[in-house]
Amino acid sequence: MVEALIYVRNNENTSRVAFVHAYDLVDDIPSELVANAKLVDEAFPDITVDLQLVPLHGGFTPSLVEAVSTKLNVPKNLMFIGTIRAGHELPYDLGDYGVRIFRS
Known part of the structure; x- marks a missing residue:
């Protein structure tokens, strides 16, 4: 979280960050x-x-990202994927999600 906030503070024009944790259970x-x-x-x-x-209710899908985008009123191109749990593959191509990747 700290690295993401440092990145945002230094590179983005915002004063609000929402961390979204998607979970199965x-x-x-x-x-x-x-x-x-x-x-x-x-x-x-x-x-x-x-x-x-x-x-998650059905997995990490582009429609889930779209729902979060709508709920938070944040365009997908201003959203980042930061962490995918080890050993889990995305069911779609990364480009299908419409978000940016944050790597520390």
């Missing part, structure tokens, strides 16, 4: 995720940090 949500989001929100006072937890 509630038990898959890292226990420290909410606390970490609060910490980085405090550490970057010039950026409002929001955390959204989104159930």
Whole structure:
């Protein structure tokens, strides 16, 4: 989260970042995720940090990205994919999602 916020602060024209964690099961949500989001929100006072937890319901699909884009009112081309869980392949080509890739 910190690396993403540093990138955004240095390269993007925004004062708001929403981290979206897509999960299969509630038990898959890292226990420290909410606390970490609060910490980085405090550490970057010039950026409002929001955390959204989104159930997958059928996998990580372009339609899921579209739904998140609509819900957050953020165009897909302003969204990033930062992490794909190890051992999991995307069911579609990356270009089908319409988002940018953030690599630290």
